[in-house]
Amino acid sequence: MTAVSVVAYVLLTAAVLLALVRLVRGPSLLDRVVAADTILAVVAAALVVVAALERNTVIVPVVVVVSLLGFLGAVGVARYVGGMLIRSTTGDGVDVGLPEPAEERGVPR
Amino acid sequence: MSERIRRLVHELPVLGYLVVVWVLLWGTWSWANLLAGAAVALVVTHALPLPQVEQHARFRPWAVLRLTVVFLGELARSSAEVAWEAVRPGGGRSTALIVVQLRTDSDLLLSLVVEALTLTPGSIVLDLDREDRIIAVHMLPVRNHDDLERRRRGVLQFEDRIVRAFGRADDIAALDRLPDPAGIGRPPDATGGADAIDEQRGGRR
Amino acid sequence: MSGLLDAVAAVLLLLGALLCLTAGLGLVRFHDVLSRMHAGTKPQVMGVLLILAGAAIRLRGSSVVWMLLLVAVFQLLTAPLAAHLVSRIAYRRRHVRRDLLLVAEIGFEGFGQPLPADAPQGDEPAEAVTDTSAPSGGSSRAREG
Numbered sequence: 001m002t003a004v005s006v007v008a009y010v011l012l013t014a015a016v017l018l019a020l021v022r023l024v025r026g027p028s029l030l031d032r033v034v035a036a037d038t039i040l041a042v043v044a045a046a047l048v049v050v051a052a053l054e055r056n057t058v059i060v061p062v063v064v065v066v067s068l069l070g071f072l073g074a075v076g077v078a079r080y081v082g083g084m085l086i087r088s089t090t091g092d093g094v095d096v097g098l099p100e101p102a103e104e105r106g107v108p109r
Numbered sequence: 110m111s112e113r114i115r116r117l118v119h120e121l122p123v124l125g126y127l128v129v130v131w132v133l134l135w136g137t138w139s140w141a142n143l144l145a146g147a148a149v150a151l152v153v154t155h156a157l158p159l160p161q162v163e164q165h166a167r168f169r170p171w172a173v174l175r176l177t178v179v180f181l182g183e184l185a186r187s188s189a190e191v192a193w194e195a196v197r198p199g200g201g202r203s204t205a206l207i208v209v210q211l212r213t214d215s216d217l218l219l220s221l222v223v224e225a226l227t228l229t230p231g232s233i234v235l236d237l238d239r240e241d242r243i244i245a246v247h248m249l250p251v252r253n254h255d256d257l258e259r260r261r262r263g264v265l266q267f268e269d270r271i272v273r274a275f276g277r278a279d280d281i282a283a284l285d286r287l288p289d290p291a292g293i294g295r296p297p298d299a300t301g302g303a304d305a306i307d308e309q310r311g312g313r314r
Numbered sequence: 315m316s317g318l319l320d321a322v323a324a325v326l327l328l329l330g331a332l333l334c335l336t337a338g339l340g341l342v343r344f345h346d347v348l349s350r351m352h353a354g355t356k357p358q359v360m361g362v363l364l365i366l367a368g369a370a371i372r373l374r375g376s377s378v379v380w381m382l383l384l385v386a387v388f389q390l391l392t393a394p395l396a397a398h399l400v401s402r403i404a405y406r407r408r409h410v411r412r413d414l415l416l417v418a419e420i421g422f423e424g425f426g427q428p429l430p431a432d433a434p435q436g437d438e439p440a441e442a443v444t445d446t447s448a449p450s451g452g453s454s455r456a457r458e459g
Contacts (some may be wrong), residue, residue, distance in 0.1 A: 004324045011331035018338030022350070030347045030404045034354045037396060038341060041358050041389075042334050045365045048382070049327055052369035060378040064134070067362075067385050071392035078399035085406055098407065133384040136377035188360035191352050192333055195340030201349050202414050227394035228359060233351055234398055235405040247401065249352040 005053045012046045028099075033077045040070030124150045172274040179270060183229040190231055194250045205251045206235075209264050211242045212284050213272050221275060222268050229267065231260065319371055326368030333361030347409035348401050355397040362389050 016039055023035035044067040051059050084098060124147070131146030132138060194200040213219060223234045223244065235245040246264065251257050272280050340353025366386045370379045404410075 001320075001324065004328060008327050008331045011328070011335045015331075015334040015338035018335070018342050022338075022341040028347060028407075028409060030400055030407070030409060031350060033400055034347065034350050035341055038337055038354045038358055041362055041393075042338070044385070045330065045334055045362045048362075048365050048369045048385075049331070051378070052323065052327060052365075052372040055373060057373060057376050057378040060381050061134075063385055064381060064388070067388055068392065071388075071396050074396035074400055078396070078403050081403045081407070082399075085403065130384060133380045136380050184356070184360055184363075188333060188356045191340060192336035192357040195336045195343055195353055195357070201340070201344040204346075204349055204411075204414050206410070206415055223398065224391075224394045227397050228356065228390070231352070231356075233348065233355070233401050235348075235402050245405070247348045247352075247405075249349055 001053060005049070008049050008053075009046070012042055012049065015042045016046075029077065029081065033074050037070040037074045040066055040073075044070075120154055123154060127153060167275060167277050169274055172270070176270050176274040180225060180229065183267075187229055187231045190250050201249070203251050205248045205257055206245065207248065207257065207261060208243050208245050209261060211244060211265075211268050213268060213276065213280055214242060214283060215276070215280055218272055218276055218280060222271050225267060225271060226264060232264065319374070323368040323371040326364050326371065330361040330364030330366075330368060333357045333364065337361060345414055346411040347404040349411075349414075351397050351401045351404070355393050359389055359393045362386075 019035045019038045019042065023032050023039065026032055044063050047059050047063045047066065051057060051063070081098070127150035128143065128146040131149055132142050135142050211219065211222065213222065219237065219239075219242070223237065226244075226246065227233050231250055232246045232248050235247055237244050248257065248260055251260070269284055272284055334357070337353050337358040340357065341350050344350045344353055363386055366382045366389075370382050373379060373382075
């Protein structure tokens, strides 16, 4: 089980690091939302792995909370930006202060 | 039967779901848990009321079982596809943005279809035109046009399965209806993008 | 028997962790928000489900198995919802690499209308045809290119 735990932790850590890269690089707010959501899900998965390998059931309730937090954050941001889009006459939010989408600006990604 | 009782009966499935969640959260079965769960469920549903979903759904155990198996299989398959797309050199460079007209006309079934589609055959549902039952879908690993047509059929097949599992008789009958003869879409002056977001906020006209 | 079950659990845990890794890889490698959303939902959800299954096998008999089941159900319910909400906004904000689209049956100026036959595709913004003098308010079609 030691080998299993080492490999599993390495894989999950790499996953979190990759998602962190996306979180830092962006380029848009929505990219960061997706990245943050993924990070929380991977953290929840890692907690489950700890619980399974150590047969430690105390942290399982934490997993329930963490797995729901990512969802709440994503919905919150999506509704916030959606609210700005409603006020936007062009429909894409550029006229209410949101930046041009990076996909059309040719920003390195 | 008073209005209050009718409303309570209407809410029974939601109450049941909340009680089950409560009991699962505690992890042990006891009458005290059940009663506490029922109390919490009542408080939650009455303190934070949601708009009622009018259509009732059926529950066909055999079809639901088959749907579950197919769903899990599809989830595994599309996870593997997206995972491979993420790993292979030069992956993720071929996507598609398509529209599909669904045949079911029930709010509940449409939301189920949209939820399931987002998880299964390489697709994410972007938007929904409720009146014309059209969904916009983003597909990720799309190799060529044949592949795309296969996926498009897959979407309709999936709708078929879900409606046959949860739909009423008239929902199932509606599956045989052909796409609108006028084709998808409406005259250019019809609903614009912002309206769909209004709908999301409950401001439907 | 117990050894076999533990082996199965270990395999499930590793597979799940591997899928989580591909989700992270997809997040970094894919080219627009919508594609990244694919990576953030499908392999991610499947990975978490596999890990939960592995944990349930390993912790068999304990009461937390029910809680793990609850987490699995929450994942299945919430992940597509969040994906749909976020990608819908991403689509309205035009976070799409148009040059990578094999087929684009819709533009961004409204939903449910097929692209006109002469609509620009590829890198060129589809809403390059603008009419800035058009009365605003309610018209989501007039926009600046």
